Amino acid sequence: MRKPKIGIAANILIMDKGPEVLFGLYRAYVNNDYVESLEKNGCVPVLLPALHNTDDARAQLEGLDGLLLSGGYDIDPMLYGEPPRKEIGFTMNEVDLHYIALIKAADEIGLPIFGICKGMQMLNVAFGGSVYQDIHSQKPDSYQHTQNAPRYSPTHTVKVEEGSFLSGVLGNKVMVNSFHHQAVKDIAEGFRVTAASEDGVVEAIERTDGSFALGVQWHPEMMAKFDNEDMARLFQAFARICEEA
Ligand code: MN
Numbered sequence: 001m002r003k004p005k006i007g008i009a010a011n012i013l014i015m016d017k018g019p020e021v022l023f024g025l026y027r028a029y030v031n032n033d034y035v036e037s038l039e040k041n042g043c044v045p046v047l048l049p050a051l052h053n054t055d056d057a058r059a060q061l062e063g064l065d066g067l068l069l070s071g072g073y074d075i076d077p078m079l080y081g082e083p084p085r086k087e088i089g090f091t092m093n094e095v096d097l098h099y100i101a102l103i104k105a106a107d108e109i110g111l112p113i114f115g116i117c118k119g120m121q122m123l124n125v126a127f128g129g130s131v132y133q134d135i136h137s138q139k140p141d142s143y144q145h146t147q148n149a150p151r152y153s154p155t156h157t158v159k160v161e162e163g164s165f166l167s168g169v170l171g172n173k174v175m176v177n178s179f180h181h182q183a184v185k186d187i188a189e190g191f192r193v194t195a196a197s198e199d200g201v202v203e204a205i206e207r208t209d210g211s212f213a214l215g216v217q218w219h220p221e222m223m224a225k226f227d228n229e230d231m232a233r234l235f236q237a238f239a240r241i242c243e244e245a
Helices: 032-040 054-061 093-109 118-126 165-170 220-224 229-244
Strands: 005-009 011-014 026-029 044-048 066-069 113-116 156-160 173-176 191-196 202-207 213-216
Touching: 005 032, 005 093, 005 229, 011 093, 032 044, 032 220, 032 229, 054 093, 066 093, 066 118, 066 229, 093 113, 093 118, 113 118, 118 202, 118 213, 156 165, 156 202, 165 191, 165 202, 165 213, 165 229, 220 229
Parallel strands: 005 044, 005 066, 066 113, 113 213
Antiparallel strands: 011 026, 156 173, 156 191, 191 202, 202 213
16 A cells, blocks of 8 residues: 655754854755654655745645644744734744744645644644744743753653544553643634643644544654654554555
8 A cells, every 4th residue: 555645844944053154045954853743653744845935835745645744943922913022032024924834734634734843732722723932921820831851751741632533543641752842722613622731731732523534742753753652553543544545
C-alpha cells in the first residue's frame, strides 16, 4: 500500500547566527524532528513553505493525504481580535496567514489535520477561537510549561477525555513534554477540549464536526524521534486516518 504523504506547514527562520553574510536572511524551515517522526511511523513528509500568495495554498495540498501544522512563533493577536500584551513574544503575521490558508484549504477538501503546539493554537484561531498570549501572567497558578529538561523528556501529565480520539490512542492519562508560553483560551466552535493538564491548561483539542482535526499542545515529534512508544502510536494513528480519508 502507498504510504500517506503528509504536508508539513513550514516556518520562516530569520538568520541571526553564523557567518555575518547570512544575517537577516529568511529561511523556509521545520525542525527535523517532524520529518523524522513522520518518516519513522509510515509517512512520506513534504515541506510546505509560507507563500505570499495564500490563494495557492490549495494547490500546495494537491496530491497530499494529510496536513501537519508545526510549532513556531507566537500568534499575531490581531488574528483573534486582541491588542498585544506586553509579555507577547516574536510574531510573524505572514506565517500565520499561510497557516490559516492551509487550514481552510484542507478543510475544503476534507484533508485530515494534525496541529502541534502553535499548530494546535492556529487550528483554534482559524476556526474562531483565541489563545492566552502569555500563560504565566494570565494564569499565574499554572505550572511550568516551558521546560528546562531535554526535549524528549516528559515533564507533566495530561488527563485525556474519555471517548475521544486521543484516549483511544493514549489512554486516559499520559506524560508529555512542554515548550509553550501560550495556550488555547476560548475554544473554537465545532471543537472540544480532549486533554488538559491538572492546572487547567488546554493540552489537546479535537474537531467534533466536519473532517478530522486534532491538535496537541506538547511536542510528540520530539518524543517519537527518540522512540517514545505513546507518541509513535500517535503518529501511526494519524497515518491511518490519512490513509482512510
Ligand atoms: Mn504543557
